[in-house]
Amino acid sequence: MEKQEIIGKEFRCLDKGFVRLVDLMGNDSSIVQSARVSYGKGTKTISEDNSLIRYLMRHRHTSPFEMVEYKFHIRLPIFVARQWIRHRTANVNEYSGRYSIIPDEFYLPNPEIVRKQSKTNKQGRSDELIDATLANEFISDIKATQELLYEKYNNYLRQDIARELARINLPLSTYTEWYWKIDLHNLFHFLELRLHPTAQYEIREYAKIIANIVKQTCPMAYQAFEDYRLNAINFSAIELKILKEMLKADPLSPEQMVNFGLSKREIEEFITKIHKINNL
Amino acid sequence: MEKQEIIGKEFRCLDKGFVRLVDLMGNDSSIVQSARVSYGKGTKTISEDNSLIRYLMRHRHTSPFEMVEYKFHIRLPIFVARQWIRHRTANVNEYSGRYSIIPDEFYLPNPEIVRKQSKTNKQGRSDELIDATLANEFISDIKATQELLYEKYNNYLRQDIARELARINLPLSTYTEWYWKIDLHNLFHFLELRLHPTAQYEIREYAKIIANIVKQTCPMAYQAFEDYRLNAINFSAIELKILKEMLKADPLSPEQMVNFGLSKREIEEFITKIHKINNL
Amino acid sequence: MEKQEIIGKEFRCLDKGFVRLVDLMGNDSSIVQSARVSYGKGTKTISEDNSLIRYLMRHRHTSPFEMVEYKFHIRLPIFVARQWIRHRTANVNEYSGRYSIIPDEFYLPNPEIVRKQSKTNKQGRSDELIDATLANEFISDIKATQELLYEKYNNYLRQDIARELARINLPLSTYTEWYWKIDLHNLFHFLELRLHPTAQYEIREYAKIIANIVKQTCPMAYQAFEDYRLNAINFSAIELKILKEMLKADPLSPEQMVNFGLSKREIEEFITKIHKINNL
């Protein structure tokens, strides 16, 4: 898709959110152009743009990727916004609940993503579905509560209580909006963390849409990002010793791995990496 | 107060929040020490630490102030945290509602700070007190709602719904905690914005406590900050033309100015400013 | 001048340097657009773009200015580059003397800017002209030395000594090149410091060209920057006490102030400042 076609287009996300590319400075060629400033006359042999972009990504020469800049308009629930804002190397203009009346829009999860607390990953939800009745009850209750809270908010405003105070009991599921501007290097970092399976489902949905926009506007850089970062695997110094043994012969058993100094948790992580390789 | 006495001390803020200085790197002397690296042998005449600090502040030589680093442990309501985090040049570790159960602590405003929406300042509350009965009703309602929301949260957790989902209807008044590390230059910038009368009352309360901690640990730098930034007034190009009309024919003599506490160098700078106005 | 006319145009600077605007994201309207996201429906009364931009500048609401992004291609002497790079909130791709052969281009000052060391300002050159013969001798000597040093550099390269070593005796007057990308808020900060009379002459020359490019591409924002920052004067707490003594008994009336070009809102703000002074 051309830049002109994608700018201004609203990509829906979650139940009431969206991502809209407002403006874009640069593309794959801008990355090459600024890299060539660094290499000067010395780059004659790295002639092809795609190779150069892949070389830069592979060797973490990050500054040419900083020369591309994306500006998005995003509507997102506050609990997602709170994770998002932790990426500091970006510019933000958020809707202000002090200046303006917060609109009646709340995030309501889809029943199929209501999950149990994960047992293995303290941070997230498990793959285990919650009982369907329970999930529906949860959603109804969430919805009824949101309506109640907005009614109260409205009441406070009618009583002329300052907006900045009236809003303090609005829930984290309230939608907010912002303009968010970030360079491609930092955007890749955001995507790497927020496309990761351990990221919360809701922010991952936004990351997917943004990844798709980047894929369409900087296809070479995005492909390099996928190959060298997103789908790459990093092996630690100890894991490499085990890999060495495995390159020669049959895979080692977990029992044998213990001797290399991996903790129980790391052995699990290592086996996952090898599985990932074997399933390629 | 000595650094040793103030580190670890918990300063209460709002109803259930606090600010605690966890660690501190440097003091007034560190500012001077790093400034002298820049000036090398050239600083012999700027002998006095206090003058040098005041000179640096006055002329916005900011990097020496960056050489002092504060680390705080802070408990604060989420709506305050959301304003706070907009200061990007700081390091943060926040309590995670995905990993851990959020404790039953909510911000309940004091009746006397429940105010009407400001008419002149769209952003804030007015000085106008709300009717006392109404204020008390508001607070009771806020409190009852917080209890209801926490009960629901607890129910969701009992049903083993993932913590990251169970929390989405908790209100913006929920307390969170973080470690926050920032250098003195950026901390002054935070204080300038958050001590300002148009900042929301709640974050101003935190700013006041932090200002007091800085005052006790870097007294010279804090005094310079007050004199040259916090209590200074900036006149625009147009305002200066009006000011010109408002100045008396006979300015004060340098001798008279000494009594106001300006150094010799500052008197010269002041006279230059007045000349600049008179020549508009 | 239109964006299309200015992009790609090479503005010469010093004897062999230049500034070229490579790309530009946004303009005055983008500032307004992102500010309106923050204020939401609350901004209906601040209708005019120019007033809004001036309001934002005056009250240091900096984030909307961050939504405009400039990318420059610049050729500059290394000693200027070393001052420039201290502005960290920018993206840079510099020509690499490790990859590529450094071209034979050195900065040679113009005789009329060869000045004596300042007596009052330890940091800079004085207004005092150096003896013309001496100035010309200085320049001839600088030139001859540059030629000698480049000849040596060439010799080292011919002997196949690694480029990264061969260059270590090239002088600080050697020209380098870079791509430099920065948002408008940080660019204004750069301009404020580098247009200042105490900045070194050579970097000021670059700052002037950049200021001119900003003036043509974001005229409203630039005008506001001039009025509220560049040509504004800041009075310290102590200076304000002296100013109080210097103010005439009868201030101008609001009616009189209108003629100076202050808006209604600014007149109120100005009167507040004067009250603040008179109440010291």
Next chain:
Amino acid sequence: MEKQEIIGKEFRCLDKGFVRLVDLMGNDSSIVQSARVSYGKGTKTISEDNSLIRYLMRHRHTSPFEMVEYKFHIRLPIFVARQWIRHRTANVNEYSGRYSIIPDEFYLPNPEIVRKQSKTNKQGRSDELIDATLANEFISDIKATQELLYEKYNNYLRQDIARELARINLPLSTYTEWYWKIDLHNLFHFLELRLHPTAQYEIREYAKIIANIVKQTCPMAYQAFEDYRLNAINFSAIELKILKEMLKADPLSPEQMVNFGLSKREIEEFITKIHKINNL
């Protein structure tokens, strides 16, 4: 070594440079302490500090490492300083050649590190030694030139030419000094890039000393950095497909690898990785 023993100690580097740890905020425990704020009550099972630090490093949970702050005093040649300053997330106060007279100290390379231009790596010097006579001639010439340039500098100063101009022909081998303050996360990033074999020899010497200081003051974090980052290997998506084949059987030949889509250069890089593994 204890923090008290290492602070203030001057570690010599290159011929006339040094690294001196001026101050240090935090240690391994501070990393754990701030991580536990994030995990709150949820961390009971991750009881051991070392495991937690290794977990954080492995999963790139970077913010706890940002809670440790190092302040160094460093003397280094200007061409090294120019590479160094590209790490923007740090605070710097550099000796000013505008304020002060630059001392007579220049970097003179050791004969055994004078190397030829690399053929394979455009960026650096090769392992190939230059002819000993040539190396010594190079060094004598560098030295004589430095003396000449300093003499000229001195002459200009004697003629009262402004310091900021007199210095413009001083060479890139001139030593400068700065205070440099950085958090541990960003310091690890610096070390990863500057300990890398493709970094210029001279900056690597500084990186080694700093690595050693970190090793002594945050031993757990440093060990984790070595295991999971410095000595880890990252395999791209394509490389993993090859690795899969190699886990089963005999290593593939470079000819076979071509079919997987690796470029010639990437095949070389991949073989290097496998060699590195086999040489463990």
